[in-house]
Amino acid sequence: MSAAKFSNPVVRWIDHRLPVFSMLDHTANEYPTPKNLNYMWNFGSLAGLSLVIMIVTGVVLAMSYTAHVDYAFESVERIMRDVNHGWLIRYIHMNTASFFFIVVYLHIFRGLYYGSYKAPRELLWILGVVIFLLMMATAFMGYVLPWGQMSFWGATVITNLFSAIPFVGESVVTFLWGGFSVDNPTLTRFFSLHYLMPFLIAGVVVLHIVALHRFGSNNPIGIDTKGRQDTISFHPYYTIKDMVGIAMFLLLLAIAVFFFPNAMGHPDNYIPANPMQTPAHIVPEWYFLPFYAILRAVPDKLGGVLLMFGAIAILFILPWLDRSPVRSARFRPVFRIFFWLLFIDALALGYLGAMPAEGIYVTLSRVATAWYFLHFLVILPMLGVFENTKPLPKSISEPVLATTGEAA
Amino acid sequence: MRKLIFATMVSLMSAVGMPGAALAASGGDVTLLKNDWSFAGIFGHYNKASMQRGFQVYLEVCAGCHSMKYIAFRNLADLGYNEAEIKAIAAEYEVQDGPDEDGEMFMRPARPADLMPSPYRNDNEARANNNGALPPDLSLIAKARAHGPDYLYSLLVGYQDAPASMEVPDGMYYNNAYSGNMIAMPQPIYGDDVEYADGASTSVEGLSADVTHFLMWAAEPKLEVRKRIGVAAVFFLSIFLIMSYLAKRRIWADVY
Numbered sequence: 001m002s003a004a005k006f007s008n009p010v011v012r013w014i015d016h017r018l019p020v021f022s023m024l025d026h027t028a029n030e031y032p033t034p035k036n037l038n039y040m041w042n043f044g045s046l047a048g049l050s051l052v053i054m055i056v057t058g059v060v061l062a063m064s065y066t067a068h069v070d071y072a073f074e075s076v077e078r079i080m081r082d083v084n085h086g087w088l089i090r091y092i093h094m095n096t097a098s099f100f101f102i103v104v105y106l107h108i109f110r111g112l113y114y115g116s117y118k119a120p121r122e123l124l125w126i127l128g129v130v131i132f133l134l135m136m137a138t139a140f141m142g143y144v145l146p147w148g149q150m151s152f153w154g155a156t157v158i159t160n161l162f163s164a165i166p167f168v169g170e171s172v173v174t175f176l177w178g179g180f181s182v183d184n185p186t187l188t189r190f191f192s193l194h195y196l197m198p199f200l201i202a203g204v205v206v207l208h209i210v211a212l213h214r215f216g217s218n219n220p221i222g223i224d225t226k227g228r229q230d231t232i233s234f235h236p237y238y239t240i241k242d243m244v245g246i247a248m249f250l251l252l253l254a255i256a257v258f259f260f261p262n263a264m265g266h267p268d269n270y271i272p273a274n275p276m277q278t279p280a281h282i283v284p285e286w287y288f289l290p291f292y293a294i295l296r297a298v299p300d301k302l303g304g305v306l307l308m309f310g311a312i313a314i315l316f317i318l319p320w321l322d323r324s325p326v327r328s329a330r331f332r333p334v335f336r337i338f339f340w341l342l343f344i345d346a347l348a349l350g351y352l353g354a355m356p357a358e359g360i361y362v363t364l365s366r367v368a369t370a371w372y373f374l375h376f377l378v379i380l381p382m383l384g385v386f387e388n389t390k391p392l393p394k395s396i397s398e399p400v401l402a403t404t405g406e407a408a
Numbered sequence: 409m410r411k412l413i414f415a416t417m418v419s420l421m422s423a424v425g426m427p428g429a430a431l432a433a434s435g436g437d438v439t440l441l442k443n444d445w446s447f448a449g450i451f452g453h454y455n456k457a458s459m460q461r462g463f464q465v466y467l468e469v470c471a472g473c474h475s476m477k478y479i480a481f482r483n484l485a486d487l488g489y490n491e492a493e494i495k496a497i498a499a500e501y502e503v504q505d506g507p508d509e510d511g512e513m514f515m516r517p518a519r520p521a522d523l524m525p526s527p528y529r530n531d532n533e534a535r536a537n538n539n540g541a542l543p544p545d546l547s548l549i550a551k552a553r554a555h556g557p558d559y560l561y562s563l564l565v566g567y568q569d570a571p572a573s574m575e576v577p578d579g580m581y582y583n584n585a586y587s588g589n590m591i592a593m594p595q596p597i598y599g600d601d602v603e604y605a606d607g608a609s610t611s612v613e614g615l616s617a618d619v620t621h622f623l624m625w626a627a628e629p630k631l632e633v634r635k636r637i638g639v640a641a642v643f644f645l646s647i648f649l650i651m652s653y654l655a656k657r658r659i660w661a662d663v664y
Contacts, residue, residue, distance in 0.1 A: 035663055077478045077548070080630070087630040088637070232663060240656045247649035254645055258638025259450060262551060270552035270627070271544075280587070 027213075032231035033238055034219035036396050040114075041217060041238075042245030043107035048205065049246060050100035055198050057093040058142075061086075065145065067191035069184045072147035073272040091261040092253075097139055098264040099253050101287035104132060108315075113339055115327030116218040122319040124211035129315045131204050136288070138197040141190040143285055148269030153282045155182045155190070161295070164302040181275065222328025223392055230396040281356065289353030290346055294372070296357045297365035307369065314376045321376055323384035331390040335383050342375045439584045440555055441562045443617065447624055450639060453632050454625050456488035461604055462622025463487055465615050468602050470546065473538060475526035478547035479626055482520040486629055487622075494520045501525050539579045541592035550620070550627035557624045559585065564616035567595040 006012045006021060015021040064083050066075035079086035108128070111117055117125035144155045159176050163169040178185025216225065225231050232238075256263065264286060268279050284292050291308050298304035314321075329336040348368045355361040446455045463484070466476070481498040489497070498518040503525055506513035518525065526545075528534040535542050550556040566585035570576045580590045597619075599612045608614060625631070 074478070081478065081483070087634065091634075236659050237663065240652065240659050243652045244649070244656050247645060247652045251642065251645040251649055254638065254641040258634055258641060261634070267552050267554050267556070270548045 028235035028239070029233050031213060031234050032216060032225065032228070033234050034217055034225050034230060034396055035232045035237075036219050036221060037217060037238065037241075038220050039241075039245065040106070040110040040220075042242055043103050043110060044212075045242045046103045046245055046249050047100065047107055049249065050096055050103055051198065051201060051205065053096045054093065054100060055202070057089050057096070058195070058198065060089050061093055062195060065191075067145070067188050069147060069187055069273070072145060072187060076146045088257070091257045094265060095253060095256045095261060097142065098285075098287065099249070099256070100135065101139070103249070104135065105287075108132070109343060111218075112342070113329045114218055114220060115222050115322070115324075115329070117319045118322065118327050119319065120215050121211070121218065124208060124214075125319060126316055127204055127208040127211055129312065131201055131208060132315075133312060134197055134201045134204065138194060138201065139285065139287070141194040141197075143269075144187065144190045145194060146269060147187065147273045149271040149273055149277075149279050150266045150269040150282070152182060152273035152275065153279055154284055155186065157282055158284070159186075161305045161308075164305045166302070218327060219396060220328060221330065221393060221396055222326065223396065226395040283354060286350070286354070289351075290349035291353070293349040293353035293365045294369045296353070297362070297369040307373075311372060314373070318376065318380075322380040324387060324389065326389045326392065331392055332383070332387060333390065334387045335380075338375060338379050338383070342372070345371045345375070437584065437589070438587060439562060439566060440558055441565070441585075442558055443561055443620075445557055445621070445624070447557075447621070447631055450635060452635055454486075455621060457606060457608070458618050458621040459487045459625050460489070461602075461606070461608055461615075462618035462620065464604070465597070465602050465619040466546070466622055469596050469615075470619065472527055473534070473543040474546045475528070475543075476524045476547045476626060477526060477545050478523070480521060480523050481518060483629060486625060491520070498522060539592065541579075543593070546623055546626065548627045550624040552627075556627070557620050560623060561616050561620045563591075564597055564620070565612050 005025070006015060011021050061079065064075060064079045064086060066072055076090070079090050081087075083089075111125065111128070140154075140158060144151045159173055159182065162176060163173045165172055174180060176186070177183065178189055216231075219225075266283065266285075283289070291311060294311050295304045295308040298307055324332065324335070326332055329339055345368050348364070349372065352361055352365045352368060357365070446453060446458075466474075481494050484494050484497060485491075498520050501518040501522075501524075502515045503518045503522050504513055505516050508514055528537065531542055544552075550560060553559045562585035563583060566583045568582055568584055570582035570589075574582065574589070576582050576590060580592060581594055582589055583591045597612050597615050599615070600610045602610060602615060604610055608618070628634075
């Protein structure tokens with residue numbers, strides 16, 4: 001911590017007592033980052049940006065929202081019609097929620113492909129899964145707030161899952177609802193928690209970043225950096241590279257917000273909640289569909305709930321399921337095939353979650369669910385033992401120089 | 409009850425039958441007509457003349473049963489009416505106000521700031537007057553149905569004689585756009601139901617298109633400003649993306 005390196009005396013005075021400038025300097029200039037990160041490494045900063053957008057728009061929306069079953073729907077319409085640019089704030093909030101999940105799913109698959117969860121980054125990965133779980137809870141409760149038909153019935157269906165817990169299930173559900181059905185106490189507590197949880201996420205994000213900075217980013221080759229020739233400073237190289245990603249993200253977000261604001265929502269949520277009338281099809285938001293498909297694939301309620309949560313829980317132990325010493329899929333020819341099969345499997349589950357649970361869709365959901373667990377519980381552990389991996393390069397600079405030589 | 413809800417969810421429920429409501433979807437063929445709406449597309453905008461005609465259709469055909477709870481008279485300025493016209497339209501309605509200084513509620517002519525009064529005092533009265541079916545509020549209907557405007561238009565022009573194979577119960581009507589093909593709403597538009605001042609077509613198709621245009625505005629009144637800002641935002645962000653990329657290329661030039 002050398003305060004002397006700042007020329008501005010005010011900065012020096014502050015930094016001596018509160019080393020924020022040293023911290024910034026360390027992050028931007030000293031913190032070594034592998035020089036070979038590709039654009040798949042943009043999604044971490046994009047997830048952070050999404051969280052900030054959600055918190056800022058959410059705080060503004062909360063100023064005009066009324067958490068009461070008789071007024072919630074109407075207050076959202078007031079925001080859409082009478083609050084200055086309220087429609088814009090709400091559409092940004094709605095669509096950024098979806099974009100947040102797109103970004104995080106890509107971030108997760110990036111980690112899966114390049115083995116970013118492997119030692120010594122196990123806790124970094126686990127904190128990421130915690131963030132993902134918190135995001136899901138937050139998004140679920142946020143979707144309830146407009147108190148439309150899908151809000152109400154989605155809340156009813158999902159909270160009912162907890163009644164599958166043996167012995168105490170019914171009590172747990174009553175506790176979640178604050179009563180004997182989804183009603184005003186449910187809405188008010190969901191609003192309270194929906195406001196709280198993004199800040200919990202922000203806290204875990206800080207831990208996620210602390211854990212990241214311990215060993216630095218993984219990289220597309222998946223081998224450790226071997227010295228200064230393998231790394232560059234975060235600024236300006238990755239600040240500008242992240243900027244490109246941010247520009248692309250904002251451009252796509254703007255297209256969604258301004259031209260297709262309701263494309264990722266469900267029309268039924270523009271119908272006020274009616275506890276007496278069940279919608280023809282209750283479907284969760286698109287980002288829950290793969291898990292919804294797993295839930296419905298099991299004929300037993302408790303089994304379905306266990307598998308659905310198990311699908312996420314399995315990610316916590318992933319670092320110990322995949323024992324291959326090689327991180328990056330680039331040097332794991334068999335793993336690479338199975339990675340893409342898993343990717344297709346996840347997309348298939350998402351599609352099946354949106355389809356009615358009848359006929360061929362049930363069978364396909366079961367096959368896709370089985371494959372998901374087979375991948376993590378059987379294939380990954382076996383690959384760690386039997387796969388012939390390709391030889392790893394000696395250092396990052398070596399293959400980087402070699403490939404650019406070829407390209408040029 | 410909870411188990412019941414869950415069971416229905418797991419089997420992905422078909423609609424729970426409500427007394428008098430439309431019968432559950434039974435796989436009838438549904439026809440969706442695609443129209444060229446002026447509000448569609450990147451530069452979409454509303455057609456004020458069509459919206460005014462649609463408002464007239466709403467008042468003379470729909471408003472007897474369907475409320476528009478989220479629309480205030482002042483909002484009609486979007487349709488091109490001036491302040492005096494809006495005051496005149498509002499003044500034709502009576503709304504309850506009060507309490508006055510004696511503590512009494514009283515009726516007074518509506519003002520532009522008032523919301524449009526509903527035809528029924530509550531849902532029960534609405535059902536009682538409509539054979540048990542509840543005419544939905546129309547403020548958001550164009551967003552509350554899949555394919556909103558195309559669907560509404562198709563529904564309004566979709567009344568036909570039922571095929572011989574289909575038995576339509578009393579109080580239900582055959583419609584080729586409605587899920588299950590049986591709807592509780594009698595055919596609202598037959599053509600020439602309304603007299604237009606501007607001489608536009610009053611065919612079933614003409615009236616249906618106009619009222620759909622009006623309903624789309626009611627559901628999404630900020631559509632024009634949204635798309636206008638959107639064009640500017642996308643233009644700005646495209647430049648931003650190109651500049652970022654060029655800057656990135658330049659900064660990275662010395663790395664490899």
